[in-house]
Amino acid sequence: MHLFQIKLYRILSIACLAGYIWLYFNLSNFYSKYTSQIGVCLFKRVTSIPCPACGITRSILSILQGNLLQAFYWNPFGFLLLAVLILTPIWLVIDAITKKNSLLTFYVAVEKKLQQKLVAIPAIALVLINWFWNIHKDL
Amino acid sequence: MEANKVDMFIMSNAKFFESHQLHIIRDRLVTIDDSKWVMVSTAQFKDPSTSLIISIIGGHFGVDRFVIGDTGLGIAKLLTCGGLGIWTVIDWFMIQGATREKNMQMLQQFLY
Numbered sequence: 001m002h003l004f005q006i007k008l009y010r011i012l013s014i015a016c017l018a019g020y021i022w023l024y025f026n027l028s029n030f031y032s033k034y035t036s037q038i039g040v041c042l043f044k045r046v047t048s049i050p051c052p053a054c055g056i057t058r059s060i061l062s063i064l065q066g067n068l069l070q071a072f073y074w075n076p077f078g079f080l081l082l083a084v085l086i087l088t089p090i091w092l093v094i095d096a097i098t099k100k101n102s103l104l105t106f107y108v109a110v111e112k113k114l115q116q117k118l119v120a121i122p123a124i125a126l127v128l129i130n131w132f133w134n135i136h137k138d139l
Numbered sequence: 140m141e142a143n144k145v146d147m148f149i150m151s152n153a154k155f156f157e158s159h160q161l162h163i164i165r166d167r168l169v170t171i172d173d174s175k176w177v178m179v180s181t182a183q184f185k186d187p188s189t190s191l192i193i194s195i196i197g198g199h200f201g202v203d204r205f206v207i208g209d210t211g212l213g214i215a216k217l218l219t220c221g222g223l224g225i226w227t228v229i230d231w232f233m234i235q236g237a238t239r240e241k242n243m244q245m246l247q248q249f250l251y
């Protein structure tokens with residue numbers, strides 16, 4: 001269990017760091033000037049159909065500018081991801097200071113909950129509906 | 140448990156585990172009680188080759204992680220465009236090891 005904790009915390013910190021670097025590039029002019037034509041989504045590049053997560057970056061940028069309705073239009077999952085992006089580093093630091101594993105306990109509990117059919121089926125449906133909406137919006 | 144039963148189990152299930160774990164599994168299986176044989180022999184392990192195929196096809200949406208039971212990481216992959224496409228590629232190489240590790244975790248529930 002201890003090994004798993006180290007692994008999970010490492011993945012989470014790398015993911016959060018990558019997320020913040022990605023956001024920084026999007027907020028600075030660098031991205032909009034040079035790379036806005038490229039786009040990062042592999043699936044969209046190959047099939048030209050947006051994937052379920054397309055638009056989350058634009059959604060988070062809209063939230064940061066205070067434009068919540070526009071953020072919801074780009075992708076509703078932006079709210080979820082921004083919350084995770086803010087909470088996870090704080091939680092990691094608290095766990096490191098107090099030498100506890102509360103984040104791991106929470107993660108395992110959420111994972112167990114999501115594997116129940118009653119929670120999993122609505123969640124899958126939600127993702128699929130959002131995906132169809134993404135395709136309809138042609139992000 | 141009888142040695143020939145254990146050897147049969149090891150032979151038919153060797154591909155589901157890391158090779159360095161096989162000795163530990165064998166030693167442990169020989170010492171445990173015979174009543175656990177039914178559970179151990181009927182356990183459904185995930186095939187690393189299958190999860191590699193799933194990872195190549197659906198890795199961008201985190202399907203590979205969902206299949207081996209890593210629901211949390213699967214959602215993380217799904218909501219970040221496969222970790223900006225980088226995590227997808229990394230997992231093509233990591234997923235087989237991750238599957239074997241999951242199998243080992245599952246077997247450990249019976250062994251201890």
